[in-house]
Structures are given as structure tokens and as C-alpha cells.
Amino acid sequence: MPQLGESIAEATIVDIKVKPGDEVADDQEIIEVETNKAVMGVTTPCKGKIAKVSVQLKETYPVGAVLGYVEASEADAARFAKQAPPPSLDVAEEIPARADEEVAPARQKRISTRDGDGARAGGLPVPVAAKGATFMSPRVRARMAELQLTTADLAGIMGTGAGNRVTIKDLENFMQKIENQTAHEASAIRSGVADAMRRSWTRPLSTIGSSVNLDPVLQNRRSRDPKPGPGLYALRALALALAETPGAAAKLIGNRVVQSNSMDVGIAVEAEDGIMVPVIRAADKTSLADLTAKYKELVDLGRQRRISPDMQAGGVATVSNFGTFGMEWGTPIPLPDQTLLLGLGAGKKVPSWDEEKKEFVPRTEAQITLSFDHRSIDGGGAGRLLKRVIELLEAPEQL
Amino acid sequence: MSITYLEAIREAQAKLLRDDERVFIYGQDVGGAFGGAFKATKGLAKEFPGRVLNTPISEDAMVGTAIGAAIEGMRPIVEMQFADFSSVALNQILNNAGTHFWRTNMPVPITVRLPSGGTKGSGPFHSQSMESIYAHYPGLIVMTPATVEDAYTMLIEAVAIDDPVVYCEHKYLYYHLKADRLPTEGLPTGRARIAREGRDLTIVSYSAMVHEALAVAEHLAGEGFEIEVVDLRSVKPLDTDTVLASVARTGRLLCVGESFPWGGAAAEVIARVAAEGFHLLDAAPQRINAKDTPIPYHPNLWSTHRPNAKEIARKARALLRE
Numbered sequence: 001m002p003q004l005g006e007s008i009a010e011a012t013i014v015d016i017k018v019k020p021g022d023e024v025a026d027d028q029e030i031i032e033v034e035t036n037k038a039v040m041g042v043t044t045p046c047k048g049k050i051a052k053v054s055v056q057l058k059e060t061y062p063v064g065a066v067l068g069y070v071e072a073s074e075a076d077a078a079r080f081a082k083q084a085p086p087p088s089l090d091v092a093e094e095i096p097a098r099a100d101e102e103v104a105p106a107r108q109k110r111i112s113t114r115d116g117d118g119a120r121a122g123g124l125p126v127p128v129a130a131k132g133a134t135f136m137s138p139r140v141r142a143r144m145a146e147l148q149l150t151t152a153d154l155a156g157i158m159g160t161g162a163g164n165r166v167t168i169k170d171l172e173n174f175m176q177k178i179e180n181q182t183a184h185e186a187s188a189i190r191s192g193v194a195d196a197m198r199r200s201w202t203r204p205l206s207t208i209g210s211s212v213n214l215d216p217v218l219q220n221r222r223s224r225d226p227k228p229g230p231g232l233y234a235l236r237a238l239a240l241a242l243a244e245t246p247g248a249a250a251k252l253i254g255n256r257v258v259q260s261n262s263m264d265v266g267i268a269v270e271a272e273d274g275i276m277v278p279v280i281r282a283a284d285k286t287s288l289a290d291l292t293a294k295y296k297e298l299v300d301l302g303r304q305r306r307i308s309p310d311m312q313a314g315g316v317a318t319v320s321n322f323g324t325f326g327m328e329w330g331t332p333i334p335l336p337d338q339t340l341l342l343g344l345g346a347g348k349k350v351p352s353w354d355e356e357k358k359e360f361v362p363r364t365e366a367q368i369t370l371s372f373d374h375r376s377i378d379g380g381g382a383g384r385l386l387k388r389v390i391e392l393l394e395a396p397e398q399l
Numbered sequence: 400m401s402i403t404y405l406e407a408i409r410e411a412q413a414k415l416l417r418d419d420e421r422v423f424i425y426g427q428d429v430g431g432a433f434g435g436a437f438k439a440t441k442g443l444a445k446e447f448p449g450r451v452l453n454t455p456i457s458e459d460a461m462v463g464t465a466i467g468a469a470i471e472g473m474r475p476i477v478e479m480q481f482a483d484f485s486s487v488a489l490n491q492i493l494n495n496a497g498t499h500f501w502r503t504n505m506p507v508p509i510t511v512r513l514p515s516g517g518t519k520g521s522g523p524f525h526s527q528s529m530e531s532i533y534a535h536y537p538g539l540i541v542m543t544p545a546t547v548e549d550a551y552t553m554l555i556e557a558v559a560i561d562d563p564v565v566y567c568e569h570k571y572l573y574y575h576l577k578a579d580r581l582p583t584e585g586l587p588t589g590r591a592r593i594a595r596e597g598r599d600l601t602i603v604s605y606s607a608m609v610h611e612a613l614a615v616a617e618h619l620a621g622e623g624f625e626i627e628v629v630d631l632r633s634v635k636p637l638d639t640d641t642v643l644a645s646v647a648r649t650g651r652l653l654c655v656g657e658s659f660p661w662g663g664a665a666a667e668v669i670a671r672v673a674a675e676g677f678h679l680l681d682a683a684p685q686r687i688n689a690k691d692t693p694i695p696y697h698p699n700l701w702s703t704h705r706p707n708a709k710e711i712a713r714k715a716r717a718l719l720r721e
Contacts, residue, residue: 062720064622131721139650142678161682162721168650168681 001065004033004040010062011035013055022050024070031055031067046079048072132163139168147175152198189271199336207331208382209369212390214347218364220396228292230366231267231321234344236291236399237392238317239263239283241385248385249316251339252376266318266335267295269302276307277335279315288399316340323347329367339373340382342389368393400580405573407551407581408439408512412476415558416447419474422558424451425465426478426512436480437514437573458484462491462511466499469507474558482513482567483527496563497538506561510554516569516607516657517705522696528606528658528689533565534635535662540564541635542588545609547578549592549632552585560588567634569607576610591638593645597627600719601645602711603668604655605631611708612655615715618708624719634664642668643676650681651718655706660688682721687714 004011015032024030029041030050051069055061136144136151144150157174159166186194217233242249242263250259263284266277278298280286286294301307316339320332323346334341345367351360370386377385392398402410415422424440430453434441444451454461458479465475479485485492492511499507517526534541540562544550550568557564586592594609595616602612609630616626629645631637646652652672654665665686672684687706695701 137650137681138677139679139681167721 001033001061001063001067002042003063004035010060011040012060013057013067014039016053016055016057018050018053020050020052024048024050042067044070046070046072046076048076131165133159133165135161135163135165137168140166140171143168143171150195150198193275196336197333200333203334204374205333205371206374206379206382207369207371208379208386209329209367210386210390211365212368213352213394214364214366216394217396218347224289224292226292226296228288228295229321230323230347231319231344232288232291232295233393233396233399234321234342234368234389235265235267235280235283235319236286236288237389238319238340238342239265239286240392240399241388242317243284244388245385248377248381249340250376251316252373257376260316264315266312266315266338267298268318268320269298269307271302271305271307276302276312277315277318278302278307278311279313313337317342319344323366329369331369332371334371334373339376340385341371342386343369343371345369401577402547402579402581403574404547404550404568404576405437405439407547407578408554408568409441409443410581411551411554412440413443413446415474415476415555416443416450419558421472421474422450422476423468423473424476424478425454425461427454427456427461427480429453429478435478437570439478439512458488459491462488462496462509465509465511466491466496466507469496469509470499470505475509476558477509477511479511479513481525481527482515482529483524485511485513485529486532489532492533492539492563492565493536497536499538500562501538507563508558508561510557510564510566512554512566512568514570514573515567516571517694517701518571519698519701520696521570521694521701523693526694526701528567528656530565530567530605530634531656531658531663531667534637534664534667538563539635540588540633541567542633543567543569543605544632545569545572545594545604545606545630547576548582548585549630551581553588553632556585556588567606571607572610586632588633589636589638591632591641592630593627593641594630595626595628597625598649599624599626600651600653600715601627601629601642601649602653602655602715603629603631603642603645603665605634605664606657608655608657608706611706611711614708615712618712619715619719624715626715631664631668634667637664637667637671639671639675642672643679646672646676646679650679651721652680652684653711653715653718654684654686655711656686656688657705658688660686660691663688682718685714685718687711 001011011033013031014034018024018030024044024047026047027043029043031042033040033042048070051071053068055067061067154166157166157170159170161167161170214230217230221227246259249263250257262282264279264281265283266279269276269278280291280294283291298307318335318338319342321344322330323344326346328345328348330343330345332341332343347364347366349362350365352363352365354361368386368390370382372382412424424443426435429435429440430444430451434443440451461477465477468475496507496509499505513529515528515530530541530543533539540560542553542557542564544553554566557566595613597616602616604612609628612628616628619626627645627649629642652669654668656663656665658664660666665688669684669686672680687710689705692704695704
């Protein structure tokens with residue numbers, strides 16, 4: 001098995017084009033192998049006759065394994081004979097060449113998924129000593145801790161160890177490559193957001209969406225001073241909808257459903273190099289006017305970088321108005337300690353079918369999406385919540 | 400000039416007899432013209448009359464007498480004819496010699512030479528490697544020289560040390576291992592030697608197995624692997640620092656010892672590395688020892704009983720692929 005690529009450790013036989021007895025030319029493709037990158041050909045080292053094929057179709061063999069033998073002329077055989085180093089004692093004759101070792105196909109051990117299989121030693125369940133791609137040796141872990149890396153950072157590394165696991169050498173090579181690229185220290189905010197998003201993503205998240213008629217909100221806005229943005233209307237609507245069905249904001253922790261007493265909703269505020277999400281406590285009990293004043297305060301604090309972690313903790317949901325960036329729809333990620341995130345896109349004038357007038361009428365429409373932790377709430381519950389939010393937004397005098 | 404491992408031991412004894420009048424050699428068939436079962440004392444009885452003495456076939460009495468002589472100020476070198484027979488003197492070595500200083504504040508500077516390890520056809524009672532038994536007990540120093548140079552300097556050091564020393568010389572190396580000259584000084588006992596530098600895998604070994612490990616390293620170099628070979632030199636004291644530094648460099652550890660597996664020196668090395676250097680390991684540490692059966696007589700069985708380069712290479716490759 002030739003070296004097929006920098007990080008290739010093994011390949012699977014997909015086609016054997018010859019059988020013992022066949023005459024072959026020099027550099028003739030006789031076996032096809034597949035790696036996780038591509039299908040490649042293995043060619044003969046010289047002219048001759050196939051003496052033996054040592055491998056089987058669909059099995060995987062490591063680089064360096066003997067795939068077969070070609071009976072060649074003496075001159076050709078001499079070309080390939082390796083000079084063994086003189087032994088210091090009478091022992092080197094004992095060592096077989098790597099090629100002579102019978103290499104068993106590399107197969108992954110089957111792991112039982114049934115709880116209680118294998119020895120259940122009256123305490124912790126006992127895992128099969130499987131070493132797969134996710135195995136991290138003590139050395140790799142220690143080095144990662146030293147470099148403050150997480151498993152998410154390993155995603156960019158191609159492992160060359162057993163089962164494609166990342167060895168310490170793979171990790172060090174990767175870090176070396178990074179040294180050679182331009183890099184600067186991540187800001188504390190960047191690192192913080194990265195960690196929060198990594199933790200958020202450990203849950204099964206889903207998003208549903210619909211369109212909302214923004215004209216009622218735009219109309220309502222005209223008579224207000226100061227004027228709340230559509231995001232604040234959405235926040236108020238969400239808070240009221242949650243107050244009506246508080247179960248929608250409950251969190252699943254282990255096998256317990258934990259409900260919050262207060263509908264604290266966060267609103268995304270853009271800071272210099274990241275998003276801050278301060279939480280407005282009891283948003284269902286805060287009038288739209290007060291919400292507007294509160295929001296202005298938070299924007300100022302955000303600019304001064306004075307939004308503390310305390311101010312961002314303890315919410316049940318957040319509203320993100322990416323419509324202000326011109327985006328129409330999105331699938332934002334609920335914060336790690338929350339289960340819901342309402343996303344509001346930019347309003348657009350679109351034709352809408354009016355059933356009464358039996359014609360298309362212009363209307364300002366925006367896409368509104370709700371991302372949720374699918375462990376605590378499913379599509380039906382999320383859908384009903386979003387529908388209620390839309391209802392309230394289309395009748396803003398109720399907000 | 401070429402000198403064998405056995406000749407180095409003889410030269411060291413000659414030097415000791417010459418330089419220190421307290422030294423005498425005490426063993427079965429060591430005196431007269433015979434000069435020992437392996438000729439380790441050939442010519443010495445003639446050169447140093449009255450200093451190379453034959454004993455009865457009683458290891459218990461041999462060591463007991465030597466302990467008495469040491470307490471009286473002598474520096475005896477006891478030659479066991481085969482390491483295996485020393486078990487008859489276990490009580491003398493472990494309990495009398497080993498604890499004497501601890502109990503009475505009086506040192507017992509004896510050196511017990513054990514011809515260790517097997518040769519083809521030597522069988523269960525002429526092939527044993529007993530370093531792990533002696534290393535287990537407090538109060539003893541256990542040397543396991545792998546080279547002609549160490550055979551020379553470490554025996555001289557053994558006699559100079561005030562504690563009882565068990566000096567395990569390997570029979571297979573006696574005539575097979577040769578050097579150009581004898582050194583004037585060597586590494587101190589308790590310091591391991593890097594026999595070959597590497598970066599992909601550490602093989603820790605001692606005595607004859609060092610040469611098997613070096614052969615494997617030489618062979619695997621042709622496959623692109625650089626194996627580091629550590630020669631412990633003495634199994635007690637065991638140079639944990641050098642071993643840890645090597646594992647820090649390579650991340651992978653294979654220990655090879657010729658003794659039986661249970662509680663061998665290889666197991667001790669791995670226990671220390673697992674406890675103190677867990678974070679240095681990129682793969683589970685491995686060991687190779689002789690099989691857990693009495694040592695066979697038949698040459699074919701014997702050659703598979705003890706670790707050999709083939710087995711070491713196979714295990715090393717598997718560990719490198721982890």
C-alpha cells in the first residue's frame with residue numbers, strides 16, 4: 001500500500017483488476033483503493049507476473065501493508081532488495097520486514113448500544129475499550145488544556161492515529177501551521193461569544209418561521225414619542241405571549257422541566273466586536289414606553305462596554321432584530337442558558353392577496369423566525385407561540 | 400584490542416583484587432586452574448593466591464560467610480554459578496544482608512554476582528533473570544549492565560558501595576558482546592543511559608534486551624520511525640527522571656524485560672510513568688516480558704519464551720500506529 005497522501009494512514013480495496021498468473025507491465029494499475037479523500041490506483045513496481053494477491057475486496061489495510069506479490073526478473077528483484085543493517089548481535093535475522101507481517105484488516109469494534117451489555121459493575125456503566133476518532137490521549141488532553149483549546153478546535157485537524165484519532169503529533173503539527181499564519185490574540189469578547197455558541201450548539205436546535213404584516217406596527221409607531229423600533233414591539237409581543245403560556249419557555253434539565261417565574265427577555269445589542277444580550281426583567285409587565293427608555297439606556301451602556309455578565313444572565317428568551325442589517329430571515333442560535341430566540345428580518349413592501357377585495361394589495365411584510373431547543377419544546381408548541389406573537393404584532397394596541 | 404563482556408568482568412575483578420586488599424572472590428569452582436564455570440575468574444587464583452576461594456555447593460553458606468566477612472571489614476564478591484541457584488540463599492540476601500544496616504547501623508558491603516538469562520538449551524534452572532525479586536526488597540542495589548563498558552565500571556562501583564549489591568551479568572552477552580577498550584570511568588549507578596536517541600517511541604530496557612531493542616530501532620529507522628532506547632543500567636535504583644524525560648519527548652512507551660511478567664522491572668517503570676507522567680502519554684504504555692511459564696529447555700520453545708526482536712518490532716509497530 002503506497003503512501004497515498006500526507007495524512008492518509010489506510011485505504012479500502014475497491015477493485016482488484018488482476019489474478020495470480022496474469023502478466024503485467026511496469027507501472028500498470030492493478031488495484032483500486034479508496035481513502036476518505038478519493039479513489040486512487042496502485043500500480044506494479046515492475047514488469048512481471050502476478051504471483052499472489054494478499055488482500056480482499058472491501059477490506060481496509062494500512063499504508064505499508066503488502067497487497068500482493070509480482071514475480072519479476074532477477075535484475076528487477078535486485079533493484080528492490082533492501083540492504084538490512086548489520087546486526088550488533090546475532091538477532092536481527094529475527095526481525096521480519098514490515099511487509100512480511102500479516103496485517104489484519106483494520107475493523108472497528110462493534111459497540112453495544114444496549115445499556116447493561118458488557119459488565120455492569122454495580123456503579124458506572126463499563127464502556128467497551130473502543131478507540132475511535134473521538135479518543136483523546138492524556139497527552140492530547142493536557143496539551144489542549146494548556147493551549148485552552150476545546151474539541152471544537154480539533155475539527156480542523158486530520159487525525160492519523162488509530163481510527164483517525166488526533167495524536168499529539170497531529171496536534172503539534174496543526175499548532176505549528178497556525179504559527180506560520182498571521183494570527184492575533186482573540187479579544188475576551190470574541191472568546192466569550194465563541195464559548196457561549198459552542199455550548200449553545202450542544203443542544204438539538206430547530207427553527208420555524210412565518211411572515212408578519214408590519215403595517216400595524218409602523219402605523220402605531222407614528223403616534224409614539226420616543227419611537228420604539230420593530231424589535232421592541234417583537235420583544236413585548238413575545239413577553240406577553242410567554243406570560244400567557246409560560247410552559248413554552250420552560251427548560252429541560254436532566255429529566256426535570258424547570259419553569260421561570262419572571263418573563264425576562266433579552267435583546268441583542270451590538271458592541272464593538274461582539275453581541276451583548278442584556279436582559280429586560282419582567283418584560284411582560286413593562287409597558288412599551290418603558291421598554292423604549294430601557295432599551296436606549298442599554299444601547300448607551302453597550303457603547304461604553306459596560307454591560308456586565310450579570311445583566312445578561314437569567315433570561316428565558318431573546319429577540320434579535322437582524323432586519324436592521326438588511327437581512328430578511330435567519331436561524332439565530334438560542335443562548336446557552338435560554339431555549340428561545342426570536343429573529344426579526346427587514347420589512348419589505350410585497351404584494352399580498354386580500355381575500356375580501358379579491359386582489360393583491362401592497363403590504364410591508366417581514367420574516368419572523370423562532371429558534372428553539374427541541375428538547376424542551378417541539379414544532380407544535382413553538383408554532384403556537386410564534387402564531388400568538390404574530391397575532392399581537394398585527395394588533396399592536398394590545399402591546 | 401577486543402575485549403568481551405566476560406573479560407571485562409574478569410579484568411574488573413583483577414583490578415579490585417589488586418587495588419583493595421579487603422576484596423576476595425568466593426564461589427563454586429572459581430579457584431585453582433578452573434577459573435569458574437564461565438571462566439570469569441580464570442587466572443585470578445594464580446595471580447592472587449589465597450584471595451579466590453572455592454566454596455561448598457551451598458549458596459546459603461556462601462552468602463552467610465560473606466556477610467560475616469563483610470561485617471568484619473572485608474569486601475567479598477560472591478559468584479553464584481547460575482542466578483537461579485541464588486534462591487537457596489534468599490534468606491541470607493534479603494533478610495540478613497538487606498536489613499543489617501537498617502537494624503544495626505553496620506553496613507554489609509557484599510557483592511553477589513548472578514550469571515543471568517538464558518542461552519539455547521539452558522533450561523528452567525539455568526536461565527532465570529532474578530533482578531525483579533531482589534529489586535523488590537529494600538536495602539539492596541540491583542545492577543543490570545548491558546554493555547562491556549558498564550560490566551567493567553559497574554562491578555568496580557559495586558564493590559566500592561557500602562550496601563549489598565546484586566550484580567546481574569547476562570550469560571548471553573558474555574562472549575557475544577565485544578568492545579574496543581575498557582573505560583576509566585562510567586555513569587554512576589542509578590543513572591540510565593540513552594542508548595539511542597529518537598522521537599517517535601521510547602523503549603525502556605536493561606541487560607541483553609537493550610541489544611534486541613537497538614536491533615529493532617535500527618530496523619524501524621528504515622521505515623521512517625525514530626525509536627529512543629533507554630538502558631536502565633541498574634534496576635534499583637531506577638532512574639525515573641530519565642525515563643520520564645524520554646516519554647516527554649516521544650509520548651509512547653514500551654518496556655522490555657527478560658524476567659517473568661508479574662511485578663517485573665517493566666511493570667515498575669510503567670507504574671511510575673502512569674502515576675507521575677500520565678499527561679505525557681499519547682497511547683497506553685506497553686510491556687513485553689518472558690512468558691508466565693517456567694523456562695523451557697527445548698531451543699524452539701525457549702526462543703519464543705523470552706522476548707525477541709521480532710516480538711518487540713511487532714509490538715512497537717502496533718504502538719506507533721495507535
